Amino acid sequence: NAGVTQTPKFRVLKTGQSMTLLCAQDMNHEYMYWYRQDPGMGLRLIHYSVGEGTTAKGEVPDGYNVSRLKKQNFLLGLESAAPSQTSVYFCASTPRQGVADTQYFGPGTRLTVL
Amino acid sequence: AQSVTQPDIHITVSEGASLELRCNYSYGATPYLFWYVQSPGQGLQLLLKYFSGDTLVQGIKGFEAEFKRSQSSFNLRKPSVHWSDAAEYFCAVTHGISGGSNYKLTFGKGTLLTVNP
Numbered sequence: 001n002a003g004v005t006q007t008p009k010f011r012v013l014k015t016g017q018s019m020t021l022l023c024a025q026d027m028n029h030e031y032m033y034w035y036r037q038d039p040g041m042g043l044r045l046i047h048y049s050v051g052e053g054t055t056a057k058g059e060v061p062d063g064y065n066v067s068r069l070k071k072q073n074f075l076l077g078l079e080s081a082a083p084s085q086t087s088v089y090f091c092a093s094t095p096r097q098g099v100a101d102t103q104y105f106g107p108g109t110r111l112t113v114l
Numbered sequence: 115a116q117s118v119t120q121p122d123i124h125i126t127v128s129e130g131a132s133l134e135l136r137c138n139y140s141y142g143a144t145p146y147l148f149w150y151v152q153s154p155g156q157g158l159q160l161l162l163k164y165f166s167g168d169t170l171v172q173g174i175k176g177f178e179a180e181f182k183r184s185q186s187s188f189n190l191r192k193p194s195v196h197w198s199d200a201a202e203y204f205c206a207v208t209h210g211i212s213g214g215s216n217y218k219l220t221f222g223k224g225t226l227l228t229v230n231p
Contacts, residue, residue, distance in 0.1 A: 004157070033218075040123070042204060042221040043158075058218065090157055102148075103219060105157035 002026055004106035006091050012112045013081045021076040021109050023091030031094045032074040033058070033103065034066060036087040043090065049074055081113045116141045118207050120222035127195050128230045135190040135225050137179075137205030146208040147188040148219070149179055153201045161203075164188065175199070200229040 007022040023032065030051050035043040045058030049068040063085060065077045074093075078085060088110050092103040117140045127133055139145050146165040150158040162173025169181040179190045188205060205222040 040223055042223040043219075044221075045218055048218065092158075102160045102163065103158075105150075105159070107157045108155075 004091055004093055004104050006089075006106040006109050008109060009107070010110050012114065013078075014114050015082060017081050018077070018079050019081065019111075020078075021089055021091075021111075023074045023076070023093075023106060024072055025074075025091075025093045025104070026072060027093065027095065027104065028071070029093035029095050029104070030071075031096065032068065033092045033094075034064070034074065034076045035090045035092065036060065036085075037090060037108075038087050046076065046089075081111075083113045085111065086113045087111060116207060116220050118205050118220055118222035120203075120205055120225050122225045123223070124226045124228065126228040126230060129197050130194050133190075133192045133195045133199070133227070135203050135205075135227070137188045137190065137222060138186050139188065139205075139207045140186065141207055145188075147179075147181060148206040148208070149173065149177070149188075149190050150204045150206060150221075151175075151201050152204065152224075158204065161190070195227075195229055197229050197231065200227055202226045 004025045033048040034046040037043050044060045046064050047066040049055045052071040055066045067075045088108050090108050091106040094101040094103050119138045121136050148163045149161040151161050152158045161177050162171045164171045164181045171179050177192050202224045204224045206219045
């Protein structure tokens with residue numbers, strides 16, 4: 001049981017390039033989330049998904065797209081990377097959307113946009 | 115709007131000393147509160163959570179937190195800090211997303227804990 005995994009761990013992009021971050025969970029969780037973490041800002045929600053085939057915007061969605069074609073995978077895409085998207089990206093999942101449910105986090109992807 | 119404030123950006127304590135990390139929340143209804151810890155280069159791990167019942171909550175690694183509704187606080191404590199506790203600590207509150215039954219976490223900005231030998 002690997003929990004929540006993220007691919008890749010590190011990436012450097014040039015401005016305007018595109019890339020996709022992959023989040024995978026093997027816990028059969030319904031809900032998945034993408035956050036970004038910036039110094040002094042805590043974690044901010046980018047997009048989330050309440051089930052296979054559904055996605056919704058979070059707090060800071062601009063410049064990102066997501067897809068949840070399979071229950072276990074949640075992809076975060078950057079179509080045209082900008083330096084402001086330099087950040088550490090975390091994926092998380094919960095079994096359901098209960099108010100007290102714990103979110104399980106992946107190890108993060110450190111992205112640098114030059 | 116819901117918010118979480120962690121007043122201390124960085125705290126330094128000596129190994130063996132007691133620790134208290136502060137967290138204040140702003141939320142109109144009953145909050146559901148969490149403390150997460152992030153070790154260097156790692157993802158976040160849940161320490162403890164409060165959603166009802168006893169206001170003193172026990173967590174992993176010897177941590178506890180007390181919910182005080184009158185002070186809108188959920189401070190994290192540990193009687194004796196170990197060097198391995200050096201990490202960043204995040205307080206978070208769950209609240210409903212308007213118009214739906216989905217909930218999302220709002221995080222504080224974190225408190226970085228340094229432990230001196």
